[in-house]
Amino acid sequence: xxxxxxxxxxxxxxxxxxxxxxxxxxxxxxxxxxxxxxxxxxxxxxxxxxxxxxxxxxxxxxxxxxxxxxxxxxxxxxxxxxxxxxxxxxxxxxxxxxxxxxxxxxxxxxxxxxxxxxxxxxxxxxxxxxxxxxxxxxxxxxxxxxxxxxxxxxxxxxxxxxxxxxxxxxxxxxxxxxxxxxxxxxxxxxxxxxxxxxxxxxxxxxxxxxxxxxxxxxxxxxxxxxxx
Numbered sequence: 001x002x003x004x005x006x007x008x009x010x011x012x013x014x015x016x017x018x019x020x021x022x023x024x025x026x027x028x029x030x031x032x033x034x035x036x037x038x039x040x041x042x043x044x045x046x047x048x049x050x051x052x053x054x055x056x057x058x059x060x061x062x063x064x065x066x067x068x069x070x071x072x073x074x075x076x077x078x079x080x081x082x083x084x085x086x087x088x089x090x091x092x093x094x095x096x097x098x099x100x101x102x103x104x105x106x107x108x109x110x111x112x113x114x115x116x117x118x119x120x121x122x123x124x125x126x127x128x129x130x131x132x133x134x135x136x137x138x139x140x141x142x143x144x145x146x147x148x149x150x151x152x153x154x155x156x157x158x159x160x161x162x163x164x165x166x167x168x169x170x171x172x173x174x175x176x177x178x179x180x181x182x183x184x185x186x187x188x189x190x191x192x193x194x195x196x197x198x199x200x201x202x203x204x205x206x207x208x209x210x211x212x213x214x215x216x217x218x219x220x221x222x223x224x225x226x227x228x
Contacts, residue, residue, distance in 0.1 A: 006021060006051060006052055007021070007022050007023070007024040007027070007084070007085060007090075008020065008021055008022065008048075008051045008052070008084075008085050009022050009027060009075075009078050009079055009082050009083065009084040009085070010078065010082050010083055010085065011077065011078045011081060011082030011083070013065040013066070014064065014065055016049065016057070016061060016065060017049050017050070018047055018048075018049070018057060018062075018065065018074070018078060018082075019047070019048045019049065019050065019051040019078075020042060020044070020046075020047060020048070020051065020074075020075050020078055020079075021042065021043040021044045021046075021048070021051045022041050022042060022043060022079075022084070023040070023041055023043060024084070024090045025090075026040045026041045027041050027079060027084055028084075028090070028093070028094050028097060030079055031079055031080065031084075031140070032097065032098065032101055032140070032141065033140065033142070033215070036215070036218050036219065038072050038075055038076065041075070041079070042071075042075060045071055046071065047062060047071060047074050047075070047078075062074060080140075081138070094137075095135075098135050098137075098141055099125075099128070099135070101141045102128070102133075102135065102141050102144075102145075102148065103121050103124050103125055103128070104121075105141060105142070105145055105208070106119065106124045106145075106148070106149070106152070106158075107119065107120075107121050107124060108207040108208065108211075109145070109160060109205035109206075109207040109208045110149065110158045110159065110160050110205070110207070111158075111159050111160075111161065111207075112156075112157055112158070112159070113157035113158060113159040114157050119156060119158070123156065124152075124156070127152050127155045127156045128148075128152070130155050131151045131152055131154075131155055133148055133151060133152075135148075140183060142183055142184050143183055160205050161205065161206040161207070162203045162204070162205060162206060163203070163204055163205070163206040163209050163228065164188065164201065164202070164203050164228070165185075165201070165202050165203075165204065165209065165212075165213075165226055165227065165228060166199070166200075166201050166226070166227045166228075167181065167198075167199070167200050167201075167202060167216065167224065167225070167226050168197060168198070168199045168224065168225040168226075169197060169198045169199075169200075169216075169220065169224055170197050170220065170223050170224070171195055171196030171197045171198075173219060173220040173223065173224065174196065174197060174198040176219050176220075177198070177216060177219055177220065177224070178198070180215055180216065180219060181200060181202060181216075184204065184208070184212060184215075185202035185203060185204045185212070186202060186203045186204070187200055187201070187202055188201040188202060188203060189201045213226050
């Protein structure tokens, strides 16, 4: 890949620059939660101070800024909380895909409060325009879902059916699963077990339960227990 075509994601901490070299298409999919494997995103297994010049950040600097030297963990932070240097074309594509994802979430998680049926996607799309909804690029679509629903309710009747799940995560996956669970559900109770595992009771939109459980299984390689 030529230098002029190199795409990077970057974040600044303590005045230092941290960059990763990425594929812009899969980086967008990763941010949206459509893929979970960072190997599909990263073009190099390093954290750079300047990716175009190939300047690698020393381990001690990484440890100071991120409290870890694990490239995957740091790359995940940069992708979710940093800035992706992409072309205007890719930025437009990202906006379109985030909106498409939002419409899909509303269609699957919410129902028409009057009929009990899902709203058609084109009706949701028109309501988003009428409500002048603009998504925050620095937050996931899931994180903004509740706020969007509250803005749409004066325009179309929406109802969210909730489902309660009890999730038991083994200790080796507890850290990895926390962000997914906290970002996508309302935690009712949580308990850290003696073996380091995490047991948590959550409420989620009923229409999201299958996708949510699939994501948990993907992160834990199926080693998670979920009970309704």
